[in-house]
Amino acid sequence: QQQVKQSPQSLIVQKGGIPIINCAYENTAFDYFPWYQQFPGKGPALLIAIRPDVSEKKEGRFTISFNKSAKQFSLHIMDSQPGDSATYFCAASRRTSGSRLTFGEGTQLTVNP
Amino acid sequence: DTAVSQTPKYLVTQMGNDKSIKCEQNLGHDTMYWYKQDSKKFLKIMFSYNNKELIINETVPNRFSPKSPDKAHLNLHINSLELGDSAVYFCASSQDFGMRLIEQFFGPGTRLTVL
Numbered sequence: 001q002q003q004v005k006q007s008p009q010s011l012i013v014q015k016g017g018i019p020i021i022n023c024a025y026e027n028t029a030f031d032y033f034p035w036y037q038q039f040p041g042k043g044p045a046l047l048i049a050i051r052p053d054v055s056e057k058k059e060g061r062f063t064i065s066f067n068k069s070a071k072q073f074s075l076h077i078m079d080s081q082p083g084d085s086a087t088y089f090c091a092a093s094r095r096t097s098g099s100r101l102t103f104g105e106g107t108q109l110t111v112n113p
Numbered sequence: 114d115t116a117v118s119q120t121p122k123y124l125v126t127q128m129g130n131d132k133s134i135k136c137e138q139n140l141g142h143d144t145m146y147w148y149k150q151d152s153k154k155f156l157k158i159m160f161s162y163n164n165k166e167l168i169i170n171e172t173v174p175n176r177f178s179p180k181s182p183d184k185a186h187l188n189l190h191i192n193s194l195e196l197g198d199s200a201v202y203f204c205a206s207s208q209d210f211g212m213r214l215i216e217q218f219f220g221p222g223t224r225l226t227v228l
Binding site: 032034041042044100106 | 153155157158215218220
């Protein structure tokens with residue numbers, strides 16, 4: 001059973017566009033929602049994360065929007081750049097010791113020059 | 114300085130062989146993980162150790178055995194390798210700060226190919 005569903009699977013935008021990646025979760029016990037960025041041949045790296053007590057978090061060009069009642073959250077990338085081309089994973093977990101990250105399926109983002 | 118390192122980066126082997134992947138973190142973290150990323154890039158946790166104690170053991174075949182000699186190391190040994198074991202294996206680490214957000218730091222991955 002996939003507890004975190006992510007869409008779209010792939011996304012192509014032009015430089016300067018605003019790609020949006022969506023995730024939905026099922027487990028209401030989740031209380032930590034990070035987004036990871038992965039470049040080819042590298043491990044995932046934390047991009048931005050949010051707790052369910054806030055509806056939005058912004059760090060630079062990256063924004064997470066969170067809708068607790070709908071159990072959905074999304075990543076927006078403002079003024080996207082070719083260097084943002086990567087695979088993006090949403091995830092969810094509980095903020096307890098050794099908590100497992102349950103990942104979405106990933107979105108391959110391509111930003112064309 | 115590499116925070117989470119894995120060796121080897123690439124591993125090509127025959128079916129039925131036994132192999133090990135090593136992981137070391139120099140972040141002083143107390144929790145380490147193994148994840149498997151399949152050909153569709155789906156990431157799934159396999160194991161987690163906290164202070165050398167196994168705390169997460171997902172539905173993974175018994176052929177996979179993690180070993181943590183100390184807090185900074187978590188190795189993965191795989192017996193009787195099968196074709197379906199081909200994947201990229203990531204080690205990760207994190208530090209438990211109670212209820213603070215817990216960032217996991219990932220290693221560069223080990224691409225295992227079973228022929």
